[in-house]
Amino acid sequence: MLRAIPRQIALILFALLILGPLSVVFFATLKTTQELYGEPLALPATPDLGNYARLFESENMIVYFLNSVVVTLGSVFLILLCGSLAAYAISRMGGWVAASLFAFFVAGLLIAPQVYMVPLYTIVDALGLVDSLLGIILVSVAFQIPVCVMILTGFMRGLPRDLLDAAFVDGATEWTTFRRIVLPLTRPALATVATFSFVITWNDLLFPLLFLRTDVNKTLPLALLEFRGQYLTDYPLLFSGVIVATIPIVIAYVFLQKYFIEGMTAGSVKG
Amino acid sequence: MSTGRLTLSGRTGKGPRRRRQSRTLLLFLLPAVVIYGVFLAVPAVAALAMSLTDWEGVAGGDPSFVGLSNFGGLATDGIFRQTFSNNVKFTLFVLVAQTVVSLLLALLLVKNTRVNVFYRVLYFFPTIISSVSVALAWILMYDPNIGALNILLERAGLGGLQRSWLGDRGTAIFSLAFVQFWQHTGQVMIIFIAGLQAIPKELYEAARVEGANRWQTFRYVTWPLLAPAAAIVVAYTTIQSFRAFDLVIALTDGGPSYATEILSTWIYHVAFRDNNFGYASAGAVVFMVILGLLTALQFRVLRVDR
Numbered sequence: 001m002l003r004a005i006p007r008q009i010a011l012i013l014f015a016l017l018i019l020g021p022l023s024v025v026f027f028a029t030l031k032t033t034q035e036l037y038g039e040p041l042a043l044p045a046t047p048d049l050g051n052y053a054r055l056f057e058s059e060n061m062i063v064y065f066l067n068s069v070v071v072t073l074g075s076v077f078l079i080l081l082c083g084s085l086a087a088y089a090i091s092r093m094g095g096w097v098a099a100s101l102f103a104f105f106v107a108g109l110l111i112a113p114q115v116y117m118v119p120l121y122t123i124v125d126a127l128g129l130v131d132s133l134l135g136i137i138l139v140s141v142a143f144q145i146p147v148c149v150m151i152l153t154g155f156m157r158g159l160p161r162d163l164l165d166a167a168f169v170d171g172a173t174e175w176t177t178f179r180r181i182v183l184p185l186t187r188p189a190l191a192t193v194a195t196f197s198f199v200i201t202w203n204d205l206l207f208p209l210l211f212l213r214t215d216v217n218k219t220l221p222l223a224l225l226e227f228r229g230q231y232l233t234d235y236p237l238l239f240s241g242v243i244v245a246t247i248p249i250v251i252a253y254v255f256l257q258k259y260f261i262e263g264m265t266a267g268s269v270k271g
Numbered sequence: 272m273s274t275g276r277l278t279l280s281g282r283t284g285k286g287p288r289r290r291r292q293s294r295t296l297l298l299f300l301l302p303a304v305v306i307y308g309v310f311l312a313v314p315a316v317a318a319l320a321m322s323l324t325d326w327e328g329v330a331g332g333d334p335s336f337v338g339l340s341n342f343g344g345l346a347t348d349g350i351f352r353q354t355f356s357n358n359v360k361f362t363l364f365v366l367v368a369q370t371v372v373s374l375l376l377a378l379l380l381v382k383n384t385r386v387n388v389f390y391r392v393l394y395f396f397p398t399i400i401s402s403v404s405v406a407l408a409w410i411l412m413y414d415p416n417i418g419a420l421n422i423l424l425e426r427a428g429l430g431g432l433q434r435s436w437l438g439d440r441g442t443a444i445f446s447l448a449f450v451q452f453w454q455h456t457g458q459v460m461i462i463f464i465a466g467l468q469a470i471p472k473e474l475y476e477a478a479r480v481e482g483a484n485r486w487q488t489f490r491y492v493t494w495p496l497l498a499p500a501a502a503i504v505v506a507y508t509t510i511q512s513f514r515a516f517d518l519v520i521a522l523t524d525g526g527p528s529y530a531t532e533i534l535s536t537w538i539y540h541v542a543f544r545d546n547n548f549g550y551a552s553a554g555a556v557v558f559m560v561i562l563g564l565l566t567a568l569q570f571r572v573l574r575v576d577r
Contacts, residue, residue, distance in 0.1 A: 007379055011390055014376060017453065018393060040417035077335055079305075086303035089296040093535040099302065105307060111315050112562065113512045115555045119317035119483045120310065120540045142310030145303055174295040203401030203519040210543070221403040225521055229406060235411060241406045249399055257392050260399055265461050 035236055051240040058237075059246060063216055064223040067133060067204060068245075071219055074137040075201040076194050083193060084186065087143075087152035087177050092201075100152060102196050108146035113206055122210055131213040139207050144200060148193045155189035156182060170185045195256065195263035202249060220245040318559075321552035341553035350529055351537065357444050358533040365455075365512040370504055373456045374421065377463030378493075391464070394457030402454070407520035409450045413437050416479050419463035437523055440530040447522055451515055459504050466500025467493070509565055513558070518543065534558045 028036055030047035055061055085107070090098045113120075120129075120139065126159030159182065167177045183190075208222040218226075224241050231238040253260050279498065322341055345351050376394065380387040397405060412419050415437035421433045436446040470493065478488045516535045521524065525532035525540060532540070542551035 008374070011379060014372075015393055018397060018457075019455070020419065021408045021412050025411060028411065037417055039420060041419055080304060082303040085299040086411050089299040092296055095292070104312070105303070108307065108311050108315075108361065110563065110566070111559070112309070112535065114514065114516060114538050116314035116318045117539065118313065118552050118555065119314035119547050121542075122548075123309065123314055138306055139310050142306050145307045145311070149303065157562045174299070178299070191450065196533055199399050203399075203403075203517075205401070205520065209520070221401050221517070224401075224403045224407060226371075228410070228521065235417075238407060239411070240405050246400055246404050249401075253399055257395075261392075261395055261461055264395075264398055264458060265465070 025239050025242060029236055029243055031236055033234060033236055040160055050235040052244070055237055055240045055244070059223070059227075059241070060215065060218075061223075061241070064220050065244070066217050067217060068219045068221075071133050071140070071208075072198055074133070074200045075140045075144070076197045077199045078137060078141045079148050080190055080194060082141065083148035083152050084171055084183060084190065085144060085178070087149055087156050090153050091150070091156040094175070096178055102149070105146055105149040105194065107151070108143075113143060117206070117210060121210060130211050131217055132211075133217060134208050135211050136219070139211070140201050143207075144197050147196065152189055153188065155186055168227050191259050192263045195259040198252070199249065199260065199264060275401065287314075315407060318552050321549055322548040322556045323553075341550050344550065345553055345557060350532070353529055354532045354537045355372075356535055357529075357531060360444050360507055361448045361451070361515070361533055362512045364445055365451050366505065366508050367507050368448075369398075369456050369459055370451045370501075372452070373459040373504070373532060374463050374501075376456070376460045377467055380460070380523050381464055381467045391457070391461065395530075397454045397456040400454075401513075402517035403521045404455050405450060406518050408438070408448075409453075409522065414447055437531075438527055440527055443523060443527065443530045447519060448523065451512055451518060454518070455508075455511065462504050462507070463497070463500055466497050469500075470496045506566055510562060513562055534561075 010056070024041065027044055027047075029051050030044040030049070032050075035045065041194060086101075090101050093101070124130055124135050124139065127135075133270055163181055163185075164177055168178070203221060204219075205221040205225065208219045209225070212218055220241075224238075224245055227238050227241050282475050314319055323339070324336055330344065380390055391498040409487075411417075413420060415438070418436070420436060424430060424432050434442060437443050474492050474496070475488065478492050513533075514535060515533065516539070519531060519536050520539075523531040525536050534554065535558070539546050540549050541554060
């Protein structure tokens with residue numbers, strides 16, 4: 001097995017390429033600024049969390065963090081609600097109506113936000129939703145509806161029909177059937193959509209950059225972008241912000257890798 | 272008939288009840304249609320109309336119709352042309368590097384062993400971090416004085432290659448493309464692994480019985496059957512690198528002097544920094560047309576090849 005050695009080398013090299021920048025950044029947050037400039041690549045001599053303390057003292061980190069939480073949870077909830085209702089209706093309707101509705105939603109996959117951001121701004125402005133977290137939620141949900149409807153409709157169309165027929169014979173309404181039978185069966189697809197939506201919304205810069213103005217409304221990525229200008233001479237503080245913004249997603253990834261990989265791949269193949 | 276589609280037409284029921292049910296279904300559609308319509312479909316169509324005006328945004332006056340003159344302006348705009356060529360460089364670099372490396376990694380990690388799954392999870396990880404965080408990490412890596420890249424070059428005796436990776440007009444766009452490659456190779460690798468695992472094992476058995484060597488097996492079994500996955504990867508990578516926005520804004524904001532401006536950031540800067548909504552929309556239309564053509568072309572080429 002001579003081939004085993006080059007294979008191991010290739011795998012380890014790429015692992016180092018991924019881990020290198022991540023660990024340099026992490027260790028930078030445990031150093032003082034002088035230490036970072038003196039020994040940029042060395043491990044911190046006496047690791048301490050002073051930079052994190054400074055960060056939380058000098059910045060509204062908790063506010064940014066909560067804003068990100070509100071926007072992300074709001075978007076995930078709303079996308080699951082709107083998406084599953086729409087997907088249920090489409091999968092129940094059949095015929096050309098269902099086909100055109102499906103095409104209408106899925107056409108959104110072909111359109112990048114940069115294409116429509118200018119008219120979008122004027123609409124959001126006219127509705128008085130500039131500088132509001134609700135505005136960000138609605139705009140993010142609209143952007144994610146195409147992927148969501150595509151995944152959920154595909155899944156619901158594959159559900160066994162007997163179950164639904166039985167429910168209707170027993171006199172169940174559409175709402176009961178949706179709520180009691182279809183939603184529980186769709187759980188795996190809902191988990192995929194939720195994970196995709198969580199990652200996209202938590203990380204998004206474009207929509208907050210376009211619509212959020214005041215400091216107390218900023219989400220983490222937007223706050224980090226401003227730190228970049230502000231703390232270009234204070235790397236340890238800047239990167240403490242990066243770590244704080246990244247921790248929730250790392251924790252979720254450790255426990256839910258399978259859903260992350262499925263969600264991001266489904267989103268990518270289809271988006 | 273047990274797993275047929277859940278369509279109304281397939282059910283028997285009395286008229287009024289069916290009508291009430293389909294009214295319920297329309298209500299179910301309402302939230303998605305409203306949100307998607309107001310915040311995506313309408314603005315997307317409006318972008319086309321706006322490209323024919325000289326509108327300067329909410330603060331400016333009313334828009335007036337200027338026909339195709341915005342598009343004429345684009346053709347002779349030096350900055351727009353540079354933006355376009357930056358975009359081509361960025362996309363080509365990412366496309367080649369990402370496709371080759373992710374295919375190689377996928378071939379190495381195709382078996383579902385525990386170690387392989389660990390490597391996949393690790394390689395995938397950068398995809399889920401925000402592009403702003405990734406950009407800030409690479410600002411540190413590329414730092415001319417304390418960045419790991421220059422330090423490692425010096426230690427390797429290649430001090431002559433040191434430079435300001437993001438400040439040098441010639442290299443900046445490729446430095447950015449490398450970060451895009453770093454962030455998304457693991458994601459593309461997963462698509463290739465799924466494609467590889469979909470190839471029937473019997474074909475490899477047959478190839479071995481026929482006495483094919485590794486290269487022949489790859490060339491005549493793996494490669495042709497991997498074409499659908501490859502088509503997805505190439506189309507996806509191209510579109511994703513055209514759409515890159517957060518990364519460029521956070522790493523260089525298009526600088527130094529437009530050396531890293533790409534179409535998506537150009538639209539943003541022209542609209543929201545220069546307040547030229549009409550002109551930005553013309554650029555957006557060009558952007559949309561290019562993306563559409565690329566998608567169509569790639570699927571065509573890759574299917575013919577099959």
